[in-house]
Amino acid sequence: MKRKLQCIFFACLMCLSATLQAQFKNGKQKQGDLGNGTFLNPVMGGDYPDPSIMRDGKDYYMVHSAFDYLPALTVFHSIDLVNWQPISSALTTYLGSGWAPDICKYNDQFLIYFTVAGKGNFVVTAKSPYGPWSNPVDLKIGGIDPCHIVDEAGQRWLFLSGGTRVKLAADGLSVITGTSEKVYEGWVFPKEFESDGFNLEGPKLKKIGNYYYMISAEGGTAGPPQSHMAVVARAKSLDGPWENAPNNPLVHTYKDSDKWWAKGHGSLIDAPDGKWWIVYHAYENGFIGSGRQTLLEPVEITKDGWLKAPTGSAVQLPVKKPVKSQIIVQPYAHLNEFRIGLEWKFYKKYNAERTSFNDGVLTLKAQGKTPQESAPLLFVTNAHSYEISAKIEIDSSTVAGLILFYNSDFYVGTGFDTNKRYRWRKGTVRGTWPNNGQQTVWLKIRNINHIITGYYSYDGINWEKEIWGMDISGYHHNTLYDFVSVLPGLFAYGNGEAKFSHFAFKVLDK
Structure with missing residues (x-):
């Protein structure tokens, strides 16, 4: 009986090991x-x-x-x-x-x-x-x-x-x-x-x-x-x-x-x-x-x-684990608190007076004439598939939006001013649509295994999908140099400011 139990236990252990190997190979955890x-x-x-x-x-x-x-x-x-x-x-x-x-x-x-x-x-x-x-x-x-x-x-x-x-x-x-x-x-x-x-x-x-x-x-x-x-x-x-x-x-x-x-x-x-x-x-x-x-x-x-x-x-x-502990850190738990210098960082130019955060709203002073000149505000992720979204409010002298940033020459993004909505690809504007004077727009970027799609909404409920079809699988050092990575984030350029609220980052890995 003892030998039989040992065999059953060993068989279960082998099945568990095989299951774990398959699960981890597929990247579910x-x-x-x-x-x-x-x-x-x-x-x-x-x-x-x-x-x-x-x-x-x-x-x-x-x-x-x-x-x-x-x-x-x-x-x-x-x-x-x-x-x-x-x-x-x-x-x-x-x-x-x-x-x-x-x-x-x-x-x-x-x-x-x-x-x-x-x-x-x-x-x-x-x-x-x-x-x-x-x-x-x-x-x-x-x-x-x-x-x-x-x-x-x-x-x-x-x-x-x-x-x-x-x-x-x-x-x-x-x-x-x-x-x-x-x-x-x-x-x-x-x-x-x-x-x-x-x-x-x-x-x-x-x-x-x-x-x-x-x-x-x-x-x-x-x-x-x-x-x-x-x-x-x-x-x-x-x-x-x-x-x-x-x-x-x-x-x-x-x-x-x-x-x-x-x-x-x-x-x-x-x-x-x-x-x-x-x-x-x-x-x-x-x-x-x-x-x-x-x-x-x-x-x-x-x-x-x-x-x-x-x-x-x-x-x-x-x-x-090397040391027993009860603490489990959730990597994205504090993203919507906009803790500058901890989860969030600017590209090259840092000015503490550019940002303020109150009642769930990040106010970002605009600078520069393009997303890269604005010193976009970025964070790190290793998710294979994800989406970022936010409600964005601008004044008449600001362009603001969401971005997936590799370097100043290679990024994709979606944004708007009061006249137009914009799409950026390879660091340049590659599409525009009328915005009809709207100062508040909800934006979303979805990255599904390197394939990028943009969405917009005027009420945060009804979303319209834009035709993007971008593949950024080549955004890495072996093709573009720089030793860096694709970082999601926000930007605001121009002479005014933008307010970001209802920010959400959602991991979509299967």
Whole structure:
């Protein structure tokens, strides 16, 4: 009887496993905490690239590349490594495209080091990760992807791309020498790997036992599905010599059929139980336009002191949470509160006086002469299918509407002034219709697996579908460059203002 029950249990378990694999392969569960003590990647869905993570007691903090959005360098907090909530933004001034930050704590000070494309590396500081954060300090050093680490003698270092490092001053706010030294050559990956180049970058260092472990990114962050990777090297001193892991790469996409492409740029983090994990970014197969999403995997330390992570389909199945918690974060719960700098960000130009929010109405002052010049207000999503809608009220000198924004050259949108309704495609007006003096219009954009359709209504009840037929599946880095993603949002340009109310974001994934 006991053997029979064991067989029945095993059969049920196999059926459940097959069901779960089919369900997760089809993308029915989008992300994060499953509510049963397990989670499913991604832990942060949407464009959250180049993750850097730290632990301060029982609290975890993570930051990502800012690129061209403000407020920037949003700090996320978690107590379980799975559920993340935004708590502050460290940068309100546009310096340029912000890349690959590193968040750390030294003594009682929190620091975020980051790169500005073409300008070098900067740092901001705060007494609390909740802010306020200092003005950015220019370190006057080249390279990209900084990582702060302290050696056994207490000397502070900044490791950078290309296997280089610079010595920091005692306060961490300047470098002692203006030139970097090379200490690591990287791992030469097999020629059969389809890559975007060697591109040794993104160093993240941790001291575990007697060794410093350096996780580096190689192969290029986009390009072919198998291009990107995270490789491991270790040394007993930050001076080296650095020994490459015999089982490299630690994280990599091996098959084009895998759910996650171009996996890489990893950062190690320990849980309170002493076990180690890695966060890294990856594109979702078929939805590159959603950007590089943040994934979490357990890491095993082998008997010979190397790191080992799961590969292939194991990444696509539920994993036991690192830390038990009752908190489950709903990613879009606060969107209609218009929390600028947390869920919502402007494109390049930030002015706190442009917005006010009262009684469910966002008032947005218009600027510029086009949607891209208006610095559209945007948010992140990884939904395959969704719709955004809002009631919009304008004055006679404003054009306002909804937008799906990739960059200043490529976006789609719908909007109106008192004379006309407009449709934008590829960053230009590609259709107009009479508006007959209407100052209040309900607008809706629907994205169904990259196919875009627009709707309008004059009462919020009876909707008219417009003939759009747009396909934005090519709105991603491999075709358009820029390393960014398609972000939904709002815009207002001209000389007046627009009022947005009844804003709704609805996920339509099946």
